[in-house]
Amino acid sequence: MNTDTPIVPCPACATLNRVPAAKLGAGGTCGRCGQPLFAGRPIDLTAASFDAHAARGDLPLLVDFWASWCGPCRQMAPAFAEAARQLEPTMRLGKLDTEAEQAIAARYGIRSIPTMILFHKGREIARQSGAMPASTIVQWARNAAPA
Numbered sequence: 148m149n150t151d152t153p154i155v156p157c158p159a160c161a162t163l164n165r166v167p168a169a170k171l172g173a174g175g176t177c178g179r180c181g182q183p184l185f186a187g188r189p190i191d192l193t194a195a196s197f198d199a200h201a202a203r204g205d206l207p208l209l210v211d212f213w214a215s216w217c218g219p220c221r222q223m224a225p226a227f228a229e230a231a232r233q234l235e236p237t238m239r240l241g242k243l244d245t246e247a248e249q250a251i252a253a254r255y256g257i258r259s260i261p262t263m264i265l266f267h268k269g270r271e272i273a274r275q276s277g278a279m280p281a282s283t284i285v286q287w288a289r290n291a292a293p294a
Contacts, residue, residue, distance in 0.1 A: 151168055153204075153205035157180060158185075161196040171236040172236055185235045189240040190240070190242070192210065207239070207272070208266045209265050210264050211243070212260055212263070219277070222278050226284060233281070237292075259277075261276070263288075267292075
């Protein structure tokens with residue numbers, strides 16, 4: 148990661164924004180659409196936005212692969228949202244609906260849900276399946292994140 152001015156994809160339009168590292172905590176807005184770069188909640192990932200966040204941004208991306216019919220996925224959703232509040236702006240959290248985005252789920256061999264994968268610069272760094280409380284998600288993500 149460029150520690151002086153990391154690249155942060157916009158959660159609304161996926162435009163890449165350079166943000167001075169010292170100002171990451173201050174939030175900031177997208178230079179193209181004007182939306183906040185950080186909202187303290189997971190972003191909804193689609194085929195159109197996934198690669199911008201997973202491969203082209205400098206922040207690690209923690210993705211919750213889920214489906215609406217999955218009870219444990221629905222149970223973990225509030226914990227994942229709480230983890231986003233605790234982990235941003237050092238990490239981006241996103242949710243990917245495996246029913247709507249089957250090609251991406253297949254690309255990563257998602258066999259059970261919920262499954263969380265931590266990405267950095269397009270590479271999978273860590274993977275964990277099963278529902279977890281917020282504190283465990285935060286601890287696991289921090290331990291797995293690149294230094």
